Amino acid sequence: MNNPVIQMGILVFGLLAVATLVVELLKWRKPEADFEELALRTRSWWWMAGFFFLSLMVHSVLSLMLFGFLSFLALKEYFSLVPLRFEDHRALLWAYIAIPLQYWWIHTDWKAMVVIFIPVYMFLFIPLRLLLKGQPKGMITSMAQIQWGLMLFVYCISHVAFLLILVPTDLTTSMGEHIGSGKALVLYLVVLTEVNDVAQYFWGKLLGGKPIGNVKVAPIISPKKTLAGLAGGVLTTTTLAVGLQFLSGFSLLYSIAAGLLISVAGFIGDLVISAVKRDVGVKDSGTLIPGHGGMLDRVDSLAYTAPLFFHFVNYFFFQSPW
């Protein structure tokens, strides 16, 4: 019971149980209102949290496979969305092959390769594969679209799993700080990122009608996002970041910094995917997770928070040369 990961599990599933109860209660009290979407969302959260905790508890290889699969689904959804050419067929195959390779480097603890594989080797290789088709028309767009997808959905997301390798167990760093194990940090990052998403949505809805709730942050890109939602999200997430010190082991100052970093980065990630979807003109990017839109809407903020949080930990607690 002293394991912080298990304590966190109890907390998360307890909260989900409360949420499920509230939704059922709402359905029962107001049968005329439509809570179907809310109920679907809650049910999806059970599945997502279940898979996540199961993989963390059982084995780190399972976690790597889970995040690799997440990368695959997100990349597939992204490729299905953007206007790629038929000439890009084989280059896309190599983009998919990069997923297991990236996670394999993580598994073998080859840190330098994890960091340079996609930004350097894949970056140089994808144009070569496109060249072999001999169709220069539209090649700049294709190169950019493929590399951007690889960076965001494979490289950035893989940093969640990368944390597991960076901090094998909880330890006291050379600077005298005690920090939680990689598992605990992954949990800390993912829970804060997801809570931030939900809190911004929740505060946005709650303060929607009020005068302060009508200031839009990005009216053209995402008209539903308000300053009130953003501020509420940042406050909630930062408070929780401090509250979860038992998990991260961070001191108060570092907890606040981590909370701010995750909430602001998560918000930006959300906006970026909104803009991408608006560019191609799609509302929900897929129907994969019931009630949640597509996979992209779930991983957009994580793609932004994961590498930043990774380097935050790496810089402040390890001072690694790279």
Added chain:
Amino acid sequence: MRHINNQLRILFFIFFIKPLLLVLVGLNVFGRQHLPSKPFILVANHNSHLDALALMNLFPLHRIAKIRPVAAQDYFTTSPILNWFSTVLMNILPIPRKGITKTNNPLTKMSDALDQGYSLIVFPEGSRGEPEVMESFRSGVGHLIQKHPNIPVVPVYMRGMGRSLPRGELILIPFFCDIVIGKPQHFTGERPGIVQSVEAAVKKLEEEHSQMFWEHDNI
């Protein structure tokens, strides 16, 4: 032999086609409630070898033996391996495209299959053609529907398979694919009119599909 083939086909769908379509490709199916429980003629646009597999996969395994995709004899029965694959595992109804005689007539073959209680999957474009481009329907399907006015026609629109596995490519690339199933209908009247109506029914699903996804409001 037929019994063993049916078992083989079911195993092929459970262990190969279902994981392939579910995990690697990723299908979004709309209008599943329109799938008829009785024999039918399913009419769909055609972009990829995945099309027939994905359509058969919509039905419960015990019904697959009674569903036959109509396919070109000259293409699918040329090599022994392809022949075995398409006749045993896919249970295709091979029809001739050239050298048509009284005994070797595509319409008679399809009609006989319907009389024997089989359901048919028909691609009236006649070929996969350019990836993700719908071509005009050929007239054969009109003859068939006119001859069997009591069998419901199910229009289906598919999108994405032509990106995953287009004509001329051997390697499947994962893309999410959509299948939109329309209400079963009965078409009567003159043959050219039937062909036009069926084509219009599939085109209408294409429009509905684009409205489902390509809306700018409310992101």
